[in-house]
Amino acid sequence: MSMLLSCCVTSALLVGAPGETVPLGALELGRMTQGWGEPKVDRSVTGAPLSIAGRRFEHGVGTHARSHLWLELAGGSERFLAFVGVDDDTEPARGTVVFEVLGDGKKLWSSGTLARGAPPLAVDVDVRGVQHLLLRVGDAGDGIDHDHADWADARFVVVGERPRAIDAPREEPVILTPPPARSPRLNTAAAVGCRPGNPFLYRLPTTGERPMRFAAAGLPASLALDPTTGIVRGVAPERGEHAVTLTATNAHGSATRALRIVSGDALALTPPMGWNSWYSHYDRITDELARQAADALLASGMADVGYQYVCLDDCWMNAPAHRDPKRVGPLRDADGELVPNAHFPDMRALTEYVHARGLKAGIYTSPGPRTCAGFAGSFGHEAQDARRFVEWGFDFLKYDWCSYGELTAGDTSLAALQQPYRTMGALLAAERRDVVFNLCQYGMGDVWEWGADVGGHTWRTAGDLGLELDRIFDVALANAEHREWSRPGAWNDPDYIQIGSFGDARTIGEPRPCRLTPNEQHSFMSLWCLMAAPLFFSGDMRALDAFTLNVLCNAEVIELDQDPLGVAARSVVLGDETFAFVKELANGDRAVGLFNHGEFETDVRVVWADLGLDGEWRARDVWRQRDLRTLPTEFSTRLGRHGVALLRLGRPR
Ligand code: GLA
Numbered sequence: 001m002s003m004l005l006s007c008c009v010t011s012a013l014l015v016g017a018p019g020e021t022v023p024l025g026a027l028e029l030g031r032m033t034q035g036w037g038e039p040k041v042d043r044s045v046t047g048a049p050l051s052i053a054g055r056r057f058e059h060g061v062g063t064h065a066r067s068h069l070w071l072e073l074a075g076g077s078e079r080f081l082a083f084v085g086v087d088d089d090t091e092p093a094r095g096t097v098v099f100e101v102l103g104d105g106k107k108l109w110s111s112g113t114l115a116r117g118a119p120p121l122a123v124d125v126d127v128r129g130v131q132h133l134l135l136r137v138g139d140a141g142d143g144i145d146h147d148h149a150d151w152a153d154a155r156f157v158v159v160g161e162r163p164r165a166i167d168a169p170r171e172e173p174v175i176l177t178p179p180p181a182r183s184p185r186l187n188t189a190a191a192v193g194c195r196p197g198n199p200f201l202y203r204l205p206t207t208g209e210r211p212m213r214f215a216a217a218g219l220p221a222s223l224a225l226d227p228t229t230g231i232v233r234g235v236a237p238e239r240g241e242h243a244v245t246l247t248a249t250n251a252h253g254s255a256t257r258a259l260r261i262v263s264g265d266a267l268a269l270t271p272p273m274g275w276n277s278w279y280s281h282y283d284r285i286t287d288e289l290a291r292q293a294a295d296a297l298l299a300s301g302m303a304d305v306g307y308q309y310v311c312l313d314d315c316w317m318n319a320p321a322h323r324d325p326k327r328v329g330p331l332r333d334a335d336g337e338l339v340p341n342a343h344f345p346d347m348r349a350l351t352e353y354v355h356a357r358g359l360k361a362g363i364y365t366s367p368g369p370r371t372c373a374g375f376a377g378s379f380g381h382e383a384q385d386a387r388r389f390v391e392w393g394f395d396f397l398k399y400d401w402c403s404y405g406e407l408t409a410g411d412t413s414l415a416a417l418q419q420p421y422r423t424m425g426a427l428l429a430a431e432r433r434d435v436v437f438n439l440c441q442y443g444m445g446d447v448w449e450w451g452a453d454v455g456g457h458t459w460r461t462a463g464d465l466g467l468e469l470d471r472i473f474d475v476a477l478a479n480a481e482h483r484e485w486s487r488p489g490a491w492n493d494p495d496y497i498q499i500g501s502f503g504d505a506r507t508i509g510e511p512r513p514c515r516l517t518p519n520e521q522h523s524f525m526s527l528w529c530l531m532a533a534p535l536f537f538s539g540d541m542r543a544l545d546a547f548t549l550n551v552l553c554n555a556e557v558i559e560l561d562q563d564p565l566g567v568a569a570r571s572v573v574l575g576d577e578t579f580a581f582v583k584e585l586a587n588g589d590r591a592v593g594l595f596n597h598g599e600f601e602t603d604v605r606v607v608w609a610d611l612g613l614d615g616e617w618r619a620r621d622v623w624r625q626r627d628l629r630t631l632p633t634e635f636s637t638r639l640g641r642h643g644v645a646l647l648r649l650g651r652p653r
Contacts, residue, residue, distance in 0.1 A: 024154035052085035057152035065147035076161030082154035083120035095146035105600035183253035184208035194236035203358025274309025311362030331376035351393030362396030367420030368403030425455020465495035466505025496538035500548030511540035529561035596639035
């Protein structure tokens with residue numbers, strides 16, 4: 001009896017009276033995600049009364065682009081009603097947004113772009129029969145600043161079950177890629193650049209069961225290969241191309257692969273790969289964590305598919321003030337040398353630890369007096385610091401603009417933007433060590449056009465991706481616009497791979513399992529590889545789970561990134577929320593990624609000719625490492641929400 005009663009009470013709560021109105025603000029808004037602040041009931045996102053172009057609303061929900069609220073209507077609602085617009089509380093008076101109502105995969109209503117000051121726009125959407133509804137506020141393509149968005153007077157007219165806020169759909173983290181074969185596979189780059197006479201180090205990335213024996217025919221005499229570890233060391237040979245044939249053998253078979261050692265001026269002939277400390281450790285990075293990362297690169301198998309740099313980001317030096325007293329101390333010693341903080345007892349010993357494993361080490365500084373996190377920068381000590389980094393044994397330098405802006409007195413001329421990078425680029429090039437030079441100045445002055453001229457090998461094309469992880473597709477599409485500047489030794493850098501476990505960039509939080517869905521993680525890696533982006537994983541190396549490693553370590557996916565032609569993908573719009581990235585490969589194959597950045601699963605069909613690909617192709621599913629049986633001139637598939645199909649196309653045999 002009592003059970004029956006409780007069942008009826010519950011259903012009475014869930015089911016509304018016919019024609020009843022349920023305000024949006026009555027739903028569980030904790031499930032709403034948004035780009036800034038928290039959703040507010042009957043208030044704007046800043047807590048002010050709801051107001052659009054001078055018209056006040058008593059009720060509604062204040063949010064901020066980019067905002068998503070998923071609802072289960074279960075066919076119980078008839079209409080969704082509201083007034084929408086940018087709230088008057090923005091200061092300065094800016095902000096442009098797009099409100100959208102999507103039901104069961106279809107766009108039911110869109111406001112188009114609404115700017116602050118536009119009168120409230122009435123929404124009246126027929127939602128009869130809709131199971132799942134998504135209320136979305138986009139940034140109208142100009143970023144989220146000032147995008148205070150109001151769903152004013154928003155309400156559902158209910159005839160059956162009441163609407164319920166739910167989480168965004170999540171997929172199971174399905175492992176797509178089979179484990180590497182037990183027999184050897186050499187995952188070496190096709191070409192490695194070095195400068196004559198400089199120290200040379202390269203651990204041949206190779207999957208397959210150990211023990212393994214390595215051999216190299218045609219290796220220049222100044223280099224030696226350790227046959228058991230596969231580490232090549234020595235002195236870079238004389239100027240010119242040296243063709244080497246590598247062999248790896250174990251109990252299950254053997255593999256052979258060509259390697260060109262190109263001794264000259266160029267470095268980073270394929271996009272650099274490794275790990276960077278920023279997004280997992282921020283101002284908590286220590287010598288110990290860096291060593292653990294080096295060990296984990298080997299133990300996890302990441303080094304076997306090509307990840308080789310272990311890069312310290314900001315916060316290894318001292319700061320004038322910091323909550324951690326071990327990071328406070330003299331910025332420089334009596335000789336003007338930079339002083340590592342107490343978490344880094346011996347920099348030389350750290351790089352030796354990394355090099356002993358066949359890996360390389362990276363360091364970070366700023367051309368300004370202070371780094372972005374307020375630690376000691378290199379201003380006024382550029383030559384001294386370049387020399388010191390080389391003495392310590394670093395192989396990679398990230399040079400982060402930050403406080404340098406205070407020194408340019410508002411001069412935004414190209415010469416002013418280039419100057420610090422030109423200075424450091426020349427200093428590094430003159431050193432007797434190969435140091436890959438990573439420009440970090442967020443794309444100012446169209447850095448892709450001149451980054452290589454000032455000695456850079458990679459350059460960030462935009463701000464910090466960690467602050468924009470809800471728009472990896474947009475970031476990738478913007479980065480891909482600079483594709484014509486991508487070539488061996490010169491790479492557009494859309495920032496680090498953030499999958500698995502890492503810390504929130506807004507709060508510089510401790511590493512936690514990320515909120516990206518499995519599809520998003522596969523898309524992330526696919527986009528980066530198709531763009532020939534540097535591949536730096538910036539997650540927590542102590543928390544590598546099987547799924548994360550599977551996404552990071554598919555040798556065939558990485559091969560697309562490392563293709564020696566160095567071409568970045570061009571994008572082709574397929575539909576409203578689908579697009580393709582098409583990348584030319586050195587052997588005449590093509591890599592094609594089909595992406596769905598929409599919120600619902602969708603079918604795609606592409607005719608190769610529409611992607612600018614002539615003739616017939618056979619397709620391989622690169623994530624699953626499986627040849628597909630498809631028609632030679634077209635391809636159809638179903639793409640998950642934010643999902644990808646990554647293909648390698650070759651000519652029919
Ligand atoms: C900037 C850079 C980041 C990181 C931090 C360190 O924000 O863009 O990649 O290096 O500085 O403070």
